[in-house]
Amino acid sequence: MPPRQLPSKFCRFQAPAWSRTYSSAPRVSLAYDLHEPAKPSSNAPGAIIFMHGLFGSKKNNRSISKALARDLGRPVYAVDLRNHGDSPHNPHHDYVSMAADVAGFIDEHKLKNTTLIGHSMGAKTAMTLALKLPEIIHDIVSVDNAPLDAALLSNFGKYIQGMRRIEEAGVTKQAEADHILKDYEESLPIRQFLLGNLYQARDKKTKTFKVPLKVLASALDNLGDFPFKNPGEVRFEKPALFVRGTKSKYIPDEALPIIGQFFPRFELADIDAGHWVISEQPEAFRQVVVEFLKPNE
Template identity: 40%
Template sequence: MNSLLTRLLPARCSTLLGAAAQRGCVRYSTRPADPELERIETVPLQATLLEGDPARTGAQDAAPIVILHGLFGSRRNNRRLAQLLNSRLGRDVYTLDLRNHGTSPRTPRHDYPAMVADVARWVRENISRTAPVLVGHSMGAKVAMALALRQPHMCSVMVAIENAPVATVPEPEFPRYIGALERLASHAELSAAQAQQALSGVEPDPDVRLFLLSLMEHYRDPASGKRRYRPRIPLQTLKDAVVRGAVAGWELSPDTHRYTGPALFIRGTQSNYIADDYLPTIGSYFPSFELRDIEGGHWINSQQPQLCADHIVDFLDRRDL
């Protein structure tokens, strides 16, 4: 298999090539293909697996959970949420790195059809028995929504945290963030304290600044011996995607794409990503959706993982899913 999974076992971490090599894999070959997705050149996504508890009743037959991160994020951002869901539900939980993020491959194309095609490929190659529960935050939520709408047989439940199936104006802070990170990389020498100070000019929240700084590698230049920064992610590719609206956009129509399965939307009460005005539109795509509120802003997946897990577990338990 092409996808490299990191299998987190009780006592140690080990790696293997594709969970499908270990289990009988449902290939989805009898399902109708999406012609556009079939034409896209995909990349093999990197993933971490928290294994379910085979001793738990029904755990082996339960749908695994696949968690998708937001822009600039990685599977590490959802580590705590994954641990909570794994512990409480006893089922397999995967966290993925989307293209151009984490340790997944870099590629010039960055838009939702490509990200959906990547995840669809990953599901075909790595998920067995039952279509997964797709959980996405922000950009990852749009990927989860689009996959459920375009390939509903690949999704048993769709959970969108902090995003809606609407096109919005690109967030102005993202290009500012990228510009600030590019400036950090241009310095011949820079300490961590100096980098923090530089980022304070574009972001007042220290937690967000730490997150932004995690996108940069602090290394010693072998030529000069000085400490400087270089990006861990393809800044220009992501900047281009943001500016042209590929991240804030939405191309599907409820006239042609609807997902009638269970759908849960979770929003932060201090965020406008799932505004009340969007609820009728959400219903046109996901007629069976439910909405849950959490006190907080856009980053509730990492700042309020316990409450996010509570809502997801309750939603699944009430439907015996």
């Protein structure tokens, strides 16, 4: 029987329009949605921070964030990482910078015993912060990524080409953009995911992308890398869950020993899905995360 649906409180922070320009500041103040539980747990640790993947945003994780807030009785902050969603743009896009943004978010909101959940790019951001500042993190959930250097899906470069072509075409309708993107991606759900970044400014007649395509294009070669190379020098000794899509190549079996060296208390959960684990199998994902994060009796 599925869990009883309970209403969750919800509040939103969106950076003002002027702040979503380029910032040279070393840390970016992240936009977020806060999903609060209707019945807060009295014995759970602190808040959960949920981080999306490349080309994603906080809105992609709205449903699962509400479900986890409900099931765990914990507030869930779904954030927009730098250069995504409503967060400011910055010419630097790497895991150390993104981890610093999240550390600043934790400090800014005075969060304690924080759980980090991240998918893909968000997963490597979570791992980076956990290894860099383990004292401020309670545990992590890494979704379909591992702490090693690995090439990104080749599709990401194609996506940027298609998105650039859409901007050059000066489209005014979503359908026009989708027609162009078909040349670069056959899957309708993935096209819809990418086109979720499309918007039209009030003073413009054509649509553009919220994400800075030039910055992300230059960052692609480095987004497959992981900033820590030697697990003998740094480890996260607290609980960690690695959720793997069994049809994805991002956590091969040969990666498990290196995960164990960086995260000696890690657990592995396999889900019958590709790289987009959360959208493909939301209920299976919810179950493994709740089982991992539920307080011990």
